[in-house]
Amino acid sequence: MTLVIRRENEEAVRRRQAPFRAIEVVSLPWLDRIYEWFFRRIFKNDYRSQVLTAFNYVFCLAFEWCAWRQMRTRISAGDFDVVLRLLPISSVLPSPFAFFLHRGSVPFVIGPINGGLPWPASFSQADKQKEWISNIRNFYRFLPFARSTYRHATAIIAGSSQTYAEFATYREKLFFVPGENGINPSLHASGSRSSPLSDKLELIFVGGLVPYKACDLALRAAASLLRTGRASFTIVGDGPERASLDQLAKSLGIEKDVVFCGMLPHAEVMRRLGAADVLVFPSIHEFGGAVVFEALAMGAVPIVVDYGGPGDIIDSEVGFKVPLTSEADVVLQIDEILGKLARDPDILERLRQQGMRYARKRLSWNAKARLMSQILMWTVGQGPKPDLRPSCPRVLCSQNS
Structure with a gap:
């Protein structure tokens, strides 16, 4: 596996000494400085902000565009069997990779994606926390690459039943792997x-x-x-x-x-x-x-x-x-x-x-990895399609348990 990351994440990734075939670093120094300034000054280091998620749209597109320019020759040459977009998790942040790859032979997989959980009515906690931007969340469907991301993906991995329901139109290539977390x-x-x-x-x-x-x-x-x-x-x-x-x-x-x-x-x-x-x-x-x-x-x-x-x-x-x-x-x-x-x-x-x-x-990372492997093997035609749906009891136990 080759991992493509931003420069700011390189030190932490290399410190873990994970068994990647290679680590490709995409450098966007001027864009990273702009993001860091906004994150500290405007968003006050609040990772939970929904406005920050929307703000990330431009930065995510810029990163993936540069990653494509850096990797496309090797992708076209057949160096990779599949492209997996793991991050960001938010389903409203599309990937241009799906559009770039859809005419070629390399499948594109996205997930696990999550988000879009409606705020419950009649709860004072929701009234305190809800941000104005959640009222226009569905606007993301009209942003560049929003529809092509999921239309051209070979497989979509949903991290919650809510997200699975949101993308039910693509149920033939949709898989449910609860939670984007795992246990060490x-x-x-x-x-x-x-x-x-x-x-x-x-x-x-x-x-x-x-x-x-x-x-x-x-x-x-x-x-x-x-x-x-x-x-x-x-x-x-x-x-x-x-x-x-x-x-x-x-x-x-x-x-x-x-x-x-x-x-x-x-x-x-x-x-x-x-x-x-x-x-x-x-x-x-x-x-x-x-x-x-x-x-x-x-x-x-x-x-x-x-x-x-x-x-x-x-x-x-x-x-x-x-x-x-x-x-x-x-x-x-x-x-x-x-x-x-x-x-x-x-x-x-x-x-x-x-x-x-x-x-x-x-719930361990190893168990999650096995499920992801089954999905990836199916996308490249080397394994059966795993039955991973919210309706399956104990979906995490349903495969090779």
């Missing part, structure tokens, strides 16, 4: 506890303290159990909602049982997940949900809403997901689940073991 196998070694579950339920929330992560719903849902003294709650993460969440904990009378840890190194976050019983993560607008992958791997049973990435990953064999109906209903349902787990720790232990096994066998 090294996480599993520390995922088994040496001591049995205690009488006190250890709850954890991990994520940015921003409105759409809905940590406020998690606190409200856990409040009744926390007030009985049968649970404690650890909040890992920081953000603009920190002060209001701290005030909410006080108003609910649970401040003594809630610990705000702030930002922590990744290794420490994994340790905390490994010590927790339940991940309470009712995010209302989550595309991938890497923390859900990590919670499963480390033995924390996830409670999520059945919407977006987490809803695609969790089922009744490894955790809980509640319908995204209303704030009050989400709080009530999570409250009932926590009460049930506190009364019957055997349920928790069964889900924990099954979740760790599921993460180890089906």
Whole structure:
């Protein structure tokens, strides 16, 4: 495999010493300087900004145009069997490579792509977070290369059921591989506890303290159990909602049982997940949900809403997901689940073991790579078409399990 990257990513990629046949670097010094200035000064280093995604359009086209000029002679000479566009993940950022390649013999594959998750109605968290540009998202379909990207692609890999539905027109070449994240196998070694579950339920929330992560719903849902003294709650993460969440904990009378840890190194976050019983993560607008992958791997049973990435990953064999109906209903349902787990720790232990096994066998980077390989082999006519659809139960387990 030959990897084509921007100059700014070269050092990090080479440091990993991955077994690439070659690493091709595309240098755009003047464009990179413009992007860096806008990112720091205008977007305030906010990677979550939807406006930033739209702003990236010109820079992505410029990179791929230069990459094409740099690689087209070798592509035309047959040096490569397939071109895979892995990044960016956003489905609204097209690739001119599909247009450049469609008259030749080298197939073009894009994905996993994600995004386009509608903001749920009647949630105050959405009202706080939603950006104006989401109202005109579908305008991207009229941008140069937007339609040709998917029309000329040999295979499209969707990272969520929502994205799969958006591109259902191309179902004959569309594949569903949930989440653009994976689990590092090294996480599993520390995922088994040496001591049995205690009488006190250890709850954890991990994520940015921003409105759409809905940590406020998690606190409200856990409040009744926390007030009985049968649970404690650890909040890992920081953000603009920190002060209001701290005030909410006080108003609910649970401040003594809630610990705000702030930002922590990744290794420490994994340790905390490994010590927790339940991940309470009712995010209302989550595309991938890497923390859900990590919670499963480390033995924390996830409670999520059945919407977006987490809803695609969790089922009744490894955790809980509640319908995204209303704030009050989400709080009530999570409250009932926590009460049930506190009364019957055997349920928790069964889900924990099954979740760790599921993460180890089906959510690792190696498992994801096997699925991607099956898709790529099909595109070049060297393997059967894999059946990867949202309707398939446990889609990650459906191939060679």
